[in-house]
Amino acid sequence: MRIDGQCHCGTVTYEAEIEPEDVSICHCTDCQRLTGSAFRVTVSTPADQFRLTGKPPKRYEKRADNGARRLQFFCGDCGSPIYTTGEGKDAETVGIRWGSINQRSQLKPKHKIWCRSAVDWLSGIPNLPGRPGD
Incomplete structure (x- = not known):
């Protein structure tokens, strides 16, 4: 699947070819700190x-x-996270941050990692009161 994306202010942009099956959630504490959220x-x-x-x-x-x-x-x-990679063999893969992808509504997570670090309140989210906008 061909995708494109950008940071919040539109300064950093990219294109990529991806497999929609390669979407994952990471619950590690590094991802929690780097996103300021419960997972990435x-x-x-x-x-x-x-x-x-x-x-x-x-x-x-x-x-x-x-x-x-x-x-x-x-x-x-703007500080928006765009992607991650590593060195050596790890540099062969890029991890694109889902929130920066323009076609993100078409990409659903298929697996999770670092589940031992997952916050215990995630399962209660569907039961919280909500509204369509603010």
């Missing part, structure tokens, strides 16, 4: 299927517990 949704794709089309993003390097470096890319103007 990511679409994985081979690096050669991802191409920046706008201004280059800024990079933040995070060292994982296993010692590997994870490279987090985000807009330097």
Whole structure:
């Protein structure tokens, strides 16, 4: 599936070819901190299927517990997370941040990881009162 996306302010843009089955939710504590939310949704794709089309993003390097470096890319103007990758063999894959994808309504998560870090209140969300706008 061909997708495109951007940061909130539209400065960083990209195009990619993805498999809709490669959408996942990560509940790890790093993703919670990096998003400021309960989890992160990511679409994985081979690096050669991802191409920046706008201004280059800024990079933040995070060292994982296993010692590997994870490279987090985000807009330097609005701060929106765009994608992640790694080094060596890990650089062969790009994890595109679901919220930056223009076609995100067509992409539903197919699996979850780091479930031991999932917050215990997620299952109660459907029961919360809500309204269509604010």
